[in-house]
Amino acid sequence: MDVLEGIRVLDLGDSAAASIVGMILSDFGAEVVKVRALDIDDKRDDAGAAVWDRGKKSVTLDRESTDDLAWLTQMVAGADVCLTTMDELSDRWGAPVASSAAANQRLVHLALPPYLASGTPWAGGAESEALLAAHAGVAWRQSSEDGAPVDSVYRLLTHVHGAWSTTCLIAALIERERSGWGQHVTVTGINAVMEACVSSLTVDPNAPDPTTAVGGFGRHPTYRPVRAADGWLACGALGGKFETKVFELAGLRDLLDDRLGGRSGNMLMPENISWVMDEISAAFRTRPREYWISALNANGIPAGPLLERDEWLDHPQVVLNGLRVDVEDPQRGRVTMPGIPIVLTATPGRVRGPAPRPGQDNGMEPWDPQIEPMGTAPVTAGPLVGVKVLDLGTFVATPYAGFLLSELGADVTKVEPLTGDPYRGSGFGVNRGMKSVAMDLSSEQGAALFHRLVGDVDAVVDGMRPGVMSKLRIDYESLRQTKDDIVSISLAAFGMEGPLAGLGGVDMVVQAMCGMMLAQGEPDSPVSNTIAILDTTAAALSACATVLALFHKQRTGQGQRVWNSLVGTASFSGDGELVRYEGRTPAQRGGIDHKGGGVLDRYYEVLDGWVRVQTADTELTASDLVAAGIPVDRLTTEAVSRALLAFTADEAVTALTNGGIPATAARKVSELFRDVALRDEEFSHFRTSDIGTTIATPGRYATFSRTQRQGPLTPAGIGENSVDALAAAGLTAAEIDAAVDSGAVVTGGRSPIRLGAIYR
DSSP: OOTTTTOEEEEOOOSHHHHHHHHHHHHTTOEEEEEEETTSOOOTTSTTHHHHTTTOEEEEEOTTOHHHHHHHHHHHHHOSEEEESSSOIIIIIOHHHHHHHHHOTTOEEEEOOSSBTTBOSSTTOOOOHHHHHHHTTSGGGSOOSSSSOOOOSSOHHHHHHHHHHHHHHHHHHHHHHHHOOOEEEEOOHHHHHHHHTTTTTSBOTTSOOOOOOSOTTOSOTTEEEEEETTEEEEEEOOSHHHHHHHHHHTTOHHHHHHHSTTOGGGGGSHHHHHHHHHHHHHHHTTSOHHHHHHHHHHTTOOEEEOOOGGGGGGSHHHHHTTOEEEEEETTTEEEEEEOOSEEESSSOOOOOSOOOOTTTTTTOOOOOOOOOOOSOOOOOSSTTTTOEEEEOOOSSHHHHHHHHHHHTTOEEEEEEOTTOOTTTTTOTTTTBTOEEEEEOTTSHHHHHHHHHHHTTOSEEEEOOOTTHHHHTTOSHHHHHHHOTTOEEEEEETTOSSSTTTTSOOOHHHHHHHTTHHHHHSBTTBOOOOSSOHHHHHHHHHHHHHHHHHHHHHHHHSOOEEEEEEHHHHHHHHTHHHHOBOTTOOOOOOOOTTOOEEETTEEEEEETTEEEEEEOOOTTOOHHHHHHTTOOOSSSSHHHHHHHHTTSOHHHHHHHHHHTTOOEEEOOOHHHHTTOHHHHHTTOEEEEEOTTSOEEEEEOOOOEESSSOOOSOOOBOOTTTTHHHHHHHTTOOHHHHHHHHHHTSEEOOOOOOOOOOOOOO
16 A cells, blocks of 8 residues: 555645645655636746645635535545644635634644734735745854855755645644544744754854855865866865864865864864865865876775756666656646656555646545544643664764754654764754663674664654665564564665665755756856755654654554655755756846846845845835835846945845735844744753853744653754663663673763854
8 A cells, every 4th residue: 555545635835845745745645636726826837836745636626606615614524634834824815714623623724824823024925935944043143255145045844834734734643543642743944944954053052153254165175076187076075083184185184284283174263274274175176186086086085076956857866766766747747747756665656647637526526524523532742652763873963863863752862873873963953852872883792782672663764875784683674573663764875776875865965966956056166055955854854754654554564664865955956946847937046146036036235234125026216115115216136236235134024025025134143032022932941051152943843732852952962862771671770881891882971061163
């Protein structure tokens, strides 16, 4: 059976994020009916809609028709899931529809507000990647030449919003399988920012914002795009071992020893970054690109070429991993699009058809009503309470998936090397909420102890290269000998097939290869995204893969092997830009310090900062701006720029809003922690560090009406929970002591409460 077979979904949202949720649900077997009012634009002219609406049914309704609204009322009564943008059922569809949703006690109602559930700070309240990035501090955190906000040509936050919302929804369905009861789930645009920007939001809120005028490559000399003698490549060296190797390969070991004291981490000190960047850049320009890619990969350092976006869907890693799909669209013709980024080997998803014609399923019979649940709806500290997970991840993506599952109430234990995850220094935010067991998995004793832990859990998550788990004897086939219903989830950078499958890969390298850097920048000046966006999106997709497999396991008792990849994540994140069909509007390209794509779709400098303007109204004229109080003689970028330089940000936003033009001030990260509306929404959690300063981390990532986990989560120390975890797995005190004495296991105390250096 399909994972979501029998799940009935009403897609009533009017945002890309809601459509992306519906797409994932359809890909895994749910019946998704996209319902649109005839008097509301369904955004079908957006190229991304060819992907996001695939496999769905389409019904169009007249909101003035009693029969149409009666049909919708019946559909809501029979739905398992209802997707909306805001809680707009009553306002948009009327009281009977809203009452039907309230009466359906099995309904999981997922709302995806573009900003907060209370509304948006820009006129009209519509979903906007650009306005969200401006108001939430994302755009001004991007590295640049001028130190000002930078506009993204990709809808990356929108895809995080969709992936994380889907994870929360499936978690609620898992809980419903146990309790019989639905609930209301809200995942806001701000929640998406929190998920995507965990490292940027894990800071001392009282410290100055870091300067972003460090260039489009970023601030790390060995983790960035770099020019070789004949072209660009991305170097993915993080951590002392690999950073040192880059110095050696570049012939700069003496420089490392003499001027940096032998510690590569010293290159990130403000006084060193610039000259180290220059030295490494000069060394890379002495040899061709293929030499460097080969040498770096041979030494375990991920590296790859910068490619154009239009090449990506034809790349062997995309094709051979089944991440490209062709469909015959009834209106667009042949459409080539990214496929499904998550692979469930026992119950694979599939693209079930093209996006439907509007109204092609009008007249379908309404669903039968849901059966009333029994008893009283339980209240728990998260929808995944009772689920146990082992997380073998290091660095960002896989540990962060473990945190996300913890945020949903799962009991997650991080199994890390004896010396700990090498990214721990900078990974405070991504390692929260998990217990820690430190063991030597390369030893026979360590592997045996790991199998003892597996006997008491539901899922194992790893981020190792293909083949490593087999060598360690902890791959899926080995684990199922210990626990036959285990779910094993792997994140492989380049997937499980193709010529690059055995290589390690990182966010920076896959960003380069999928075309993101050249699309955001220029051929001679690529731009690296300051957010580890592929890592954080991959974490959401790994968590989504986990809950999908656990939902299937709960229904059938069967485990399975699951995997996803950074290659799949890059394709998913850029699907609206990558999708191909004849006549599509070309995907937007950026440039150095890109400020936007049109006169009323861009950043403008004002007296005290910057504002972002974005309107879909193509009928606006200079007279409309004059009427709003902005004196322009013509509607050009230059004229609007001159006029707005006389305004403060607040004055400009007020004038534009009064004119019905969506706009917001660009903010820095430090401003978010002082926003009362965000504080009321538990945007941040605060702790006191070991040196007495304050540490802020992202707070509540979603809101569940009945199963809400509460309070801050903190990282465990290396091996802090080793003894308790092994005891819970059935080991005696003598066996645990023997394991510690042999060196197979390490025990430890609490984790330092401190922040590491900023590296992006």
